[in-house]
Amino acid sequence: xxxxxxxxxxxxxxxxxxxxxxxxxxxxxxxxxxxxxxxxxxxxxxxxxxxxxxxxxxxxxxxxxxxxxxxxxxxxxxxxxxxxxxxxxxxxxxxxxxxxxxxxxxxxxxxxxxxxxxxxxxxxxxxxxxxxxxxxxxxxxxxxxxxxxxxxxxxxxxxxxxxxxxxxxxxxxxxxxxxxxxxxxxxxxxxxxxxxxxxxxxxxxxxxxxxxxxxxxxxxxxxxxxxxxxxxxxxxxxxxxxxxxxxxxxxxxxxxxxxxxxxxxxxxxxxxxxxxxxxxxxxxxxxxxxxxxxxxxxxxxxxxxxxxxxxxxxxxxxxxxxxxxxxxxxxxxxxxxxxxxxxxxxxxxxxxxxxx
Numbered sequence: 231x232x233x234x235x236x237x238x239x240x241x242x243x244x245x246x247x248x249x250x251x252x253x254x255x256x257x258x259x260x261x262x263x264x265x266x267x268x269x270x271x272x273x274x275x276x277x278x279x280x281x282x283x284x285x286x287x288x289x290x291x292x293x294x295x296x297x298x299x300x301x302x303x304x305x306x307x308x309x310x311x312x313x314x315x316x317x318x319x320x321x322x323x324x325x326x327x328x329x330x331x332x333x334x335x336x337x338x339x340x341x342x343x344x345x346x347x348x349x350x351x352x353x354x355x356x357x358x359x360x361x362x363x364x365x366x367x368x369x370x371x372x373x374x375x376x377x378x379x380x381x382x383x384x385x386x387x388x389x390x391x392x393x394x395x396x397x398x399x400x401x402x403x404x405x406x407x408x409x410x411x412x413x414x415x416x417x418x419x420x421x422x423x424x425x426x427x428x429x430x431x432x433x434x435x436x437x438x439x440x441x442x443x444x445x446x447x448x449x450x451x452x453x454x455x456x457x458x459x460x461x462x463x464x465x466x467x468x469x470x471x472x473x474x475x476x477x478x479x480x481x482x483x484x485x486x487x488x489x490x491x492x493x494x495x496x497x498x499x500x501x502x503x504x505x506x507x508x509x510x511x512x513x514x515x516x517x518x519x520x521x522x523x524x525x526x527x528x529x530x531x532x533x534x535x536x537x538x539x540x541x542x543x544x545x546x547x548x549x550x551x552x553x554x555x556x557x558x559x560x561x562x563x564x565x566x567x568x569x570x571x572x573x574x575x576x577x578x579x580x581x582x583x584x585x586x
Contacts, residue, residue, distance in 0.1 A: 237265040239308035241318050244271050252390045253314050259570050268306050272298035288350050292320035310581045319357035327360035331581050335367045336488035336511050363580045367489045374511045386576040391566040392494045395475050403432045405479040410438035416483030418451045423535035425456035437462045475499035479542045487512035497557040502542045506530040517560045
């Protein structure tokens with residue numbers, strides 16, 4: 231049987247909800263532009279068994295994606311291959327990387343720092359040097375894909391679009407923090423900052439983790455559960471978005487943020503973004519600093535985050551209204567329309583120069 235010809239083969243590990251969402255949107259927009267798209271996934275069973283160190287996880291995922299792509303190429307003949315992570319490229323043969331596109335939220339050199347991860351850095355540099363075009367998440371390619379990481383490849387930043395709900399002037403006396411991965415998201419820091427700020431008649435709602443697991447995490451780090459803390463558990467995306475759109479503030483205490491969809495959506499929904507300066511190419515951080523520097527903690531510590539929380543909760547309503555209006559202006563470019571425009575204008579002529 232002859233392989234099926236397609237315009238784009240999207241190599242999508244899909245190991246996180248954010249990746250799955252971004253890849254599904256990318257495939258949809260490519261189809262809207264009249265291209266045929268096939269998507270290859272791997273269930274990553276090998277990677278799950280080897281998640282003992284970051285190095286083993288990355289290499290296991292890279293091996294799983296090489297195997298999955300090999301199988302897909304037996305039945306599919308693509309004009310172009312688009313990888314949605316740098317990990318998916320690390321163990322691919324050189325022939326599969328030439329002329330390819332690589333999309334990523336953050337480089338391994340950024341979110342896997344240190345000499346212990348030197349092998350991933352080497353494999354990533356080698357793969358990116360062979361690609362035709364790099365597609366970092368966001369709006370600014372220079373910020374997320376520095377020139378020394380690109381080689382001869384062109385870089386075009388592609389936003390992951392966010393929902394823009396209708397603004398609501400009525401806010402409930404609560405703040406929201408997400409702790410799907412409590413260590414990475416800094417749950418103990420957010421909770422301790424809330425205890426130090428001691429806001430009266432307000433609630434901190436923790437989403438993304440069940441109460442028993444969250445309390446066990448805090449106990450292991452000797453952080454007391456303060457008054458006004460509520461555990462909402464895992465919420466459907468729409469329900470989480472609606473909760474944030476009613477909240478006064480969204481609290482972010484992440485150790486590292488590769489992008490920060492939740493923080494961008496909080497700004498779009500009218501919540502005050504109270505955040506620490508997380509490592510990584512954190513897309514919403516510069517927006518938060520432009521909107522109100524006092525709501526960005528001076529350092530990643532509970533006292534500094536508590537100071538930013540106090541500043542947010544005493545912000546007068548006229549200042550809050552101006553903040554919400556400016557925030558919607560700043561996040562409006564993170565749209566599906568902008569993603570489509572950049573793909574059509576800047577990406578497809580490079581990726582599919584004959585077809586476009």
